[in-house]
Amino acid sequence: MLAAEYIGNKSFQVVEGTKVEPKAGEVCLKVGYVGICGTDMHIYHGVMDARVAPPKTTGHEMSGTVVAIGEGVEGFAIGENVVVRPLDWCGDCPACNAGNTHICHNLKFMGIDSAGAFQNYWTVKSRTLHKIPAGVSLQEGALIEPLSVATHDVSRSRLKAGEKAVVLGGGPIGQLVAAVAKSVGAEVLVSEPNENRRAFAEKMGVKTVNPIDEDLAAVVDEWTGTAGADVVFEVSGVKPAIDAMTEIAAVRGRIVMVAIHSTKPEIDLFKFFWKELELLGARVYEAADYDWAIELVAEKKIDLAPFISSVTELGDIQGAFEGMDGNPEGMKALVKCTDEA
Numbered sequence: 282m283l284a285a286e287y288i289g290n291k292s293f294q295v296v297e298g299t300k301v302e303p304k305a306g307e308v309c310l311k312v313g314y315v316g317i318c319g320t321d322m323h324i325y326h327g328v329m330d331a332r333v334a335p336p337k338t339t340g341h342e343m344s345g346t347v348v349a350i351g352e353g354v355e356g357f358a359i360g361e362n363v364v365v366r367p368l369d370w371c372g373d374c375p376a377c378n379a380g381n382t383h384i385c386h387n388l389k390f391m392g393i394d395s396a397g398a399f400q401n402y403w404t405v406k407s408r409t410l411h412k413i414p415a416g417v418s419l420q421e422g423a424l425i426e427p428l429s430v431a432t433h434d435v436s437r438s439r440l441k442a443g444e445k446a447v448v449l450g451g452g453p454i455g456q457l458v459a460a461v462a463k464s465v466g467a468e469v470l471v472s473e474p475n476e477n478r479r480a481f482a483e484k485m486g487v488k489t490v491n492p493i494d495e496d497l498a499a500v501v502d503e504w505t506g507t508a509g510a511d512v513v514f515e516v517s518g519v520k521p522a523i524d525a526m527t528e529i530a531a532v533r534g535r536i537v538m539v540a541i542h543s544t545k546p547e548i549d550l551f552k553f554f555w556k557e558l559e560l561l562g563a564r565v566y567e568a569a570d571y572d573w574a575i576e577l578v579a580e581k582k583i584d585l586a587p588f589i590s591s592v593t594e595l596g597d598i599q600g601a602f603e604g605m606d607g608n609p610e611g612m613k614a615l616v617k618c619t620d621e622a
């Protein structure tokens with residue numbers, strides 16, 4: 282079997298890997314498709330080398346089929362299609378004990394801290410698995426992980442039908458947040474400087490604004506009859522969005538922090554006082570967010586096909602990463618990891 286290894290310095294090598302027999306509580310999956318995300322690109326650029334410790338098989342947005350089942354695993358059968366929720370929690374820390382295993386104090390992220398899915402077969406703990414029904418393809422399955430980021434964000438926001446939500450940033454996660462927000466019956470405005478990304482959102486039936494050329498606050502004022510947005514999703518990670526989020530939120534508006542801000546930006550805390558705003562963090566996903574994401578795709582409430590920009594064979598994983606590097610138009614590149622034609 283083949284396995285791709287990130288070896289540092291924007292490079293992958295494809296090597297003969299080892300199919301790991303599932304131990305108790307584990308399942309071996311034949312990998313279907315694996316998506317490339319922003320985190321994978323960060324790894325590719327070497328900024329996470331200390332944590333990743335190359336050479337390592339990375340990849341965490343995947344779909345696959347059960348091919349072997351370890352002792353004591355119940356509820357799964359050989360031949361079933363599944364997706365992995367790539368979190369490995371300790372089960373015995375204050376967060377885990379409070380039911381927040383997804384933000385465990387000792388959380389390990391599979392495909393970063395341990396071996397990932399860019400290989401023909403991947404052996405994982407069965408507690409990470411979610412079944413995908415017959416109507417959901419393996420290609421769509423590979424997008425359940427990023428879609429679950431979006432369902433988690435929307436779940437944290439308590440967004441309701443009829444409310445107005447602004448998404449700051451129209452990359453893949455921002456667009457998926459917009460799609461989930463729309464599916465609950467909210468009206469959505471995506472703020473994004475890139476023209477092609479705005480066009481992508483508009484095809485989904487979402488309003489857009491270019492925050493460089495237009496006055497975002499004025500657009501939101503007009504759109505909401507000066508009330509402001511009930512919910513603001515900060516998905517961009519840039520300073521102007523931090524300034525905008527408190528400006529455009531309605532009184533008692535909820536702001537969801539989805540982006541990873543590696544520095545400590547200045548935030549207008551006066552507006553939190555003045556408008557009684559709420560700031561909610563949202564990190565990865567819980568099991569229920571996966572269930573919701575799978576249901577949205579199975580019931581055809583969200584069409585993932587437009588999100589798939591390219592599909593590349595595992596043997597050319599290097600080309601897949603090079604194609605996504607500095608390409609803001611690419612939404613989701615998939616790597617086909619199955620060893621079948």
Ligand SMILES: [Zn+2]
Pocket residue numbers: 318319320321341342
């Ligand atoms: Zn990812």
Ligand SMILES: [Zn+2]
Pocket residue numbers: 370371372373374375376377378382385386387388
């Ligand atoms: Zn824990």
